[in-house]
Amino acid sequence: MKRAVLIAIGDELLSGLRQEGNCCWLAGKLSRAGWNVSLMEVIPDDEEKIQTTLNQWIGKSELIVMSGGLGPTHDDRTRTAIASFLGCSLEIDQKAYDEILFRYPPDMRKNLARCADSQGAVPVLAKAVHNPAGSALGITFTATGSKVFAFPGVPREFRAMVEAELAEEIRVREKTVCSLYIAGWAESLLKDRLAPVIMQKDLHISILPSPGLVEFVIRGTSERTAAAEREVRGLVPADCLPSGAHSLSEAIITLALQKKITIACAESCTGGMVGMELTSVPGSSSVFLGSAVCYSNQAKKKILSIDDSLLEKYGAVSSQCAEAMAEGARGIFEADLAVSVTGIAGPGGGSAEKPVGSVWFGVSFRGKNEAVHSIFPGDREAVRIRSAMKALDILRRKIAESGE
Amino acid sequence: MKRAVLIAIGDELLSGLRQEGNCCWLAGKLSRAGWNVSLMEVIPDDEEKIQTTLNQWIGKSELIVMSGGLGPTHDDRTRTAIASFLGCSLEIDQKAYDEILFRYPPDMRKNLARCADSQGAVPVLAKAVHNPAGSALGITFTATGSKVFAFPGVPREFRAMVEAELAEEIRVREKTVCSLYIAGWAESLLKDRLAPVIMQKDLHISILPSPGLVEFVIRGTSERTAAAEREVRGLVPADCLPSGAHSLSEAIITLALQKKITIACAESCTGGMVGMELTSVPGSSSVFLGSAVCYSNQAKKKILSIDDSLLEKYGAVSSQCAEAMAEGARGIFEADLAVSVTGIAGPGGGSAEKPVGSVWFGVSFRGKNEAVHSIFPGDREAVRIRSAMKALDILRRKIAESGE
Numbered sequence: 108m109k110r111a112v113l114i115a116i117g118d119e120l121l122s123g124l125r126q127e128g129n130c131c132w133l134a135g136k137l138s139r140a141g142w143n144v145s146l147m148e149v150i151p152d153d154e155e156k157i158q159t160t161l162n163q164w165i166g167k168s169e170l171i172v173m174s175g176g177l178g179p180t181h182d183d184r185t186r187t188a189i190a191s192f193l194g195c196s197l198e199i200d201q202k203a204y205d206e207i208l209f210r211y212p213p214d215m216r217k218n219l220a221r222c223a224d225s226q227g228a229v230p231v232l233a234k235a236v237h238n239p240a241g242s243a244l245g246i247t248f249t250a251t252g253s254k255v256f257a258f259p260g261v262p263r264e265f266r267a268m269v270e271a272e273l274a275e276e277i278r279v280r281e282k283t284v285c286s287l288y289i290a291g292w293a294e295s296l297l298k299d300r301l302a303p304v305i306m307q308k309d310l311h312i313s314i315l316p317s318p319g320l321v322e323f324v325i326r327g328t329s330e331r332t333a334a335a336e337r338e339v340r341g342l343v344p345a346d347c348l349p350s351g352a353h354s355l356s357e358a359i360i361t362l363a364l365q366k367k368i369t370i371a372c373a374e375s376c377t378g379g380m381v382g383m384e385l386t387s388v389p390g391s392s393s394v395f396l397g398s399a400v401c402y403s404n405q406a407k408k409k410i411l412s413i414d415d416s417l418l419e420k421y422g423a424v425s426s427q428c429a430e431a432m433a434e435g436a437r438g439i440f441e442a443d444l445a446v447s448v449t450g451i452a453g454p455g456g457g458s459a460e461k462p463v464g465s466v467w468f469g470v471s472f473r474g475k476n477e478a479v480h481s482i483f484p485g486d487r488e489a490v491r492i493r494s495a496m497k498a499l500d501i502l503r504r505k506i507a508e509s510g511e
Numbered sequence: 512m513k514r515a516v517l518i519a520i521g522d523e524l525l526s527g528l529r530q531e532g533n534c535c536w537l538a539g540k541l542s543r544a545g546w547n548v549s550l551m552e553v554i555p556d557d558e559e560k561i562q563t564t565l566n567q568w569i570g571k572s573e574l575i576v577m578s579g580g581l582g583p584t585h586d587d588r589t590r591t592a593i594a595s596f597l598g599c600s601l602e603i604d605q606k607a608y609d610e611i612l613f614r615y616p617p618d619m620r621k622n623l624a625r626c627a628d629s630q631g632a633v634p635v636l637a638k639a640v641h642n643p644a645g646s647a648l649g650i651t652f653t654a655t656g657s658k659v660f661a662f663p664g665v666p667r668e669f670r671a672m673v674e675a676e677l678a679e680e681i682r683v684r685e686k687t688v689c690s691l692y693i694a695g696w697a698e699s700l701l702k703d704r705l706a707p708v709i710m711q712k713d714l715h716i717s718i719l720p721s722p723g724l725v726e727f728v729i730r731g732t733s734e735r736t737a738a739a740e741r742e743v744r745g746l747v748p749a750d751c752l753p754s755g756a757h758s759l760s761e762a763i764i765t766l767a768l769q770k771k772i773t774i775a776c777a778e779s780c781t782g783g784m785v786g787m788e789l790t791s792v793p794g795s796s797s798v799f800l801g802s803a804v805c806y807s808n809q810a811k812k813k814i815l816s817i818d819d820s821l822l823e824k825y826g827a828v829s830s831q832c833a834e835a836m837a838e839g840a841r842g843i844f845e846a847d848l849a850v851s852v853t854g855i856a857g858p859g860g861g862s863a864e865k866p867v868g869s870v871w872f873g874v875s876f877r878g879k880n881e882a883v884h885s886i887f888p889g890d891r892e893a894v895r896i897r898s899a900m901k902a903l904d905i906l907r908r909k910i911a912e913s914g915e
Contacts, residue, residue: 119717121548123539124728126532130553135527144525147553149534313523324528372804378790379783382804386782389858389891391806397814398804400776400786406801406844410814440810454793487793 108143112168114160115149116176116185117260129174129258129265136269136277139284142170152176157188166251170276172269175260177243179222185257189246190230197228200244203235207242240267247272285332287323287339288348290355290500297321297343304338307331318489319496320348320355345504355499356384356391362506363394370502371440372398373411373432373447375423376466380495381448396440401432411435424449424461426478429469437471444505445471448498452490466494470501472509512547516572518564519553520580520589521664533578533662533669540673540681543688546574556580561592570655574680576673579664581647583626589661593650594634601632604648607639611646644671651676689736691727691743692752694759694904701725701747708742711735722893723900724752724759749908759903760788760795766910767798774906775844776802777815777836777851779827780870784899785852800844805836815839828853828865830882833873841875848876848909852902856894870898874905876913 113130120127130147137144145168150156157176164171176185190197204227208216219226219242226243229235236245236256241264246257258268269277289297294316298305301323305312311326325335340347352358363370372381382398385391401407404418413431421427432447450466457463464483469476479501483493517534524531534551541548549572554560561580568575580589594601608631612620623630623646630647633639640649640660645668650661662672673681693701698720702709705727709716715730729739744751756762767774776785786802789795805811808822817835825831836851854870861867868887873880883905887897 119719120535121538121551122542122717123535123537123548124542124717124719124726126530126535127551128530131524131527131530133527134525138526138528144527145555147525147531149551151549313526313528315523315528322528374783374786376790377787378795378799379778379786379802379804382778382783382806383781383787386780386804386806387892387895391782392860395782396807397810398783398802399814400783400790400802400804402786402790402796403800403844409845410801410803410843439814440807441813456796488791491791 108141109169110145110167111137111142111170111172112145112164113147114171114173115147115260116152116157116173117149118152118182120149120175121151129260129262132262132266133172133269137170140277140279141281141283142276152182152184154184154188154191157185158192161189161192161255165253165255168253171253171255172273173255173257174265177226177245177257177259179225179243183225186225186228186230186246189233189248189257193230193232193248193250195230195232198231199223199227200229200235201227203227203229203237203244207238207244211242236268236272238264238268239271240264245272281329283326283329283332285325285336287325287336288353289321289323289339289343289346290319290348290503291346292321292343294321297323301339301342304335304342307335310335318492319500345507354384355496355503356388359385359499359503359506360388360391360394362503364390366506366509368444368506368509369394369396369442371396371436371442371445372498373436373445373469374398374400375402375407375432375447375449376452377448377491377495377498378402380491381446381498384495384499396442399436399439407432410439412438422461424451424465424467426467426469426480429467429478430471430476431469433469433471434476443473444502446498446502448494450490450494452487452494454487464490466490466497468498468501470505472505512545513573514549514571515541515546515574515576516549516568517551518575518577519551519664520556520561520577521553522556522586524553524579525555533664533666534576536666536670537576537673541574544681544683545685545687546680556586556588558588558592558595561589562596565593565596565659569657569659572657575657575659576677577659577661578669581630581649581661581663583629583647587629590629590632590634590650593637593652593661597634597636597652597654599634599636602635603627603631604633604639605631607631607633607641607648611642611648615646640672640676642668642672643675644668649676685733687730687733687736689729689740691729691740692757693725693727693743693747693750694723694752694907695750696725696747698725701727705743705746707746708739711739714739722896723904749911758788759900759907760792763789763903763907763910764792764795764798766907768794770910770913772848772910772913773798773800773846775800775840775846775849776902777840777849777873778802778804779806779811779836779853780856781852781895781899781902782806784895785850785902788899788903800846803840803843811836814843816842826865828855828869828871830871830873830884833871833882834875834880835873837873837875838880848874848906850874850902850906852898854894854898856891856898858891868894870894870901872902872905874909876909
């Protein structure tokens with residue numbers, strides 16, 4: 108296995124002002140293409156430290172990718188550090204920099220031309236790398252068997268340059284990694300259920316839980332990976348998202364399009380999160396009609412036609428209200444299927460009978476209404492996210508089970 | 512300045528399956544408390560590599576914090592690595608582990624008792640650290656002037672343990688860092704406007720743009736920082752969020768509570784994101800009434816009372832429709848103020864006249880309607896996020912300007 112080392116450069120990363128994301132993203136790409144990412148490091152915008160780090164890994168790692176420190180400000184030290192490391196001077200690569208300037212309108216071009224000293228300069232013993240998404244040139248060189256790339260830290264630019272320059276390195280030759288998304292399971296219980304797969308010695312399994320969805324990652328030879336995928340799907344058939352879907356929303360939109368089922372929501376404590384998730388999928392407009400975010404009781408009554416007496420008798424967080432909200436949303440949006448969420452996200456508003464985290468879900472499908480109750484742990488944000496995921500999973504199962 | 516080194520341990524981080532967040536979070540805390548975080552590193556679940564890394568930093572850094580590798584599975588190697596590093600054996604710290612078990616219900620306690628070998632074991636030359644949020648013990652020891660802590664990688668556990676064990680280290684003694692959030696500026700233009708502050712030699716300035724909001728971070732002595740904050744507020748008075756507000760939503764809810772202004776939304780392309788953002792703030796229910804997420808034209812007509820003829824003549828993405836949506840939302844939710852968003856998020860649906868990224872915003876405030884147009888670059892997600900942030904900023908400015 109070839110080794111890669113990824114280095115992020117930036118004081119703003121070490122002071123916690125920005126979370127490093129480029130190396131993580133690239134690690135995923137390289138790892139899926141069969142690389143062993145042996146280390147990721149975040150170091151300061153410091154010439155000496157950049158040189159020390161290069162010295163440490165040159166010759167020990169086939170690929171070294173650096174992110175950041177190539178911009179026009181005084182903080183950006185990666186160019187000079189590489190020049191010092193190679194023991195050469197920096198020179199403006201006018202041809203490569205002109206290719207970038209050419210893309211900008213004349214007024215911006217003038218401004219950028221003034222930054223040529225920094226953004227357009229390359230160590231004479233290295234080569235310029237074109238930047239298709241920004242204005243700073245990248246740098247590449249090879250030394251003692253290590254291929255080194257330095258790309259700007261702006262995520263959009265970093266990714267565009269990786270995809271252009273490292274296309275061969277990140278190409279997946281063989282499907283040796285398979286991710287399955289499994290809904291509605293707690294991690295510990297899922298581990299027991301999938302033990303027959305997890306215990307197979309020639310597979311490497313990672314279980315990555317996120318709210319409402321567990322990512323089950325299988326690594327092995329392409330044959331063994333495919334067999335294990337079939338086995339998992341057999342063990343939890345109703346809970347696995349279809350292959351190709353990376354989220355509950357993607358699964359829902361795909362299924363709803365296939366079955367021609369239109370969807371609406373009524374949201375209280377999630378405040379629009381369910382609608383937002385569904386509409387994050389391109390093409391969702393063909394099946395998603397809308398969501399009535401009714402935070403106040405007044406809005407629940409007026410928009411979703413909830414009876415005053417129902418709210419008085421049972422309260423807004425009740426099976427009765429959840430069912431009525433779903434039915435109201437199905438009616439007003441003229442949808443086939445509607446889901447509702449009403450609960451207590453906290454920090455205030457809880458009681459002994461209805462504690463913080465208590466959430467009711469209603470579902471209305473072609474005239475039939477049901478309600479489901481959950482109590483979620485965690486703070487306001489955790490309760491809201493889990494509630495939204497649960498509402499989405501209710502939609503997904505309803506559509507999957509429907510006969511059409 | 513005291514130095515800290517932060518080390519995350521985990522194969523899942525190096526294979527890009529999980530993004531490292533603990534070190535970033537802790538770096539922010541330490542940095543605000545005056546520490547120099549000189550390095551963050553992600554290394555594999557590998558005993559030898561953990562030892563090498565400890566050897567490298569012991570004696571060179573006052574504080575070393577490790578995250579991950581303390582759980583019950585075969586992948587977790589941090590305990591044995593520390594024991595090898597200290598040249599001692601591992602022993603179960605029954606008293607410390609019992610304190611944890613005690614918190615769990617009897618059936619789970621039995622299960623956890625079986626993991627004592629891993630989760631409850633501590634190198635005899637080190638000390639156990641109580642875990643208030645999970646079941647694995649942490650580890651601490653001091654060697655050659657370096658204080659070393661190893662905490663579990665589960666973010667909730669990591670944070671709880673840092674807050675308990677490193678309370679003194681992360682306490683902010685002096686306000687030497689000030690973050691100002693500035694809305695509605697592009698980074699490059701803001702740099703010019705705030706040049707008089709940026710150019711001051713005794714300040715360290717970081718400019719961190721995110722969609723719709725730039726975080727302007729000032730570091731220096733507490734006096735100089737306070738003076739610079741006043742200067743920035745003087746230069747862009749209407750654009751700075753009030754101190755204490757970290758997001759547009761927080762600023763909106765605080766202002767609306769002060770001025771007793773109720774809020775509603777009508778959302779199309781943002782799909783609920785504006786409502787979700789507003790309701791992420793505890794206490795928002797006192798001023799936020801709801802959002803009508805009307806994705807389909809049918810829903811816009813029926814729920815927001817948009818005229819058929821208006822939609823036919825101008826289309827859903829128009830100033831006319833945006834104004835009518837805002838007015839409709841204000842009416843149906845009986846709110847003082849409503850904002851609307853209608854645009855083309857892409858990837859499909861664009862035309863020469865109305866390209867992808869074209870978004871109209873409507874605002875209706877006590878009987879007066881207006882509309883604003885923007886064209887946002889980027890993909891579907893970028894357009895949606897920028898649209899939501901712009902809608903929030905419109906709300907914020909309206910409330911801030913209102914006389915009450």
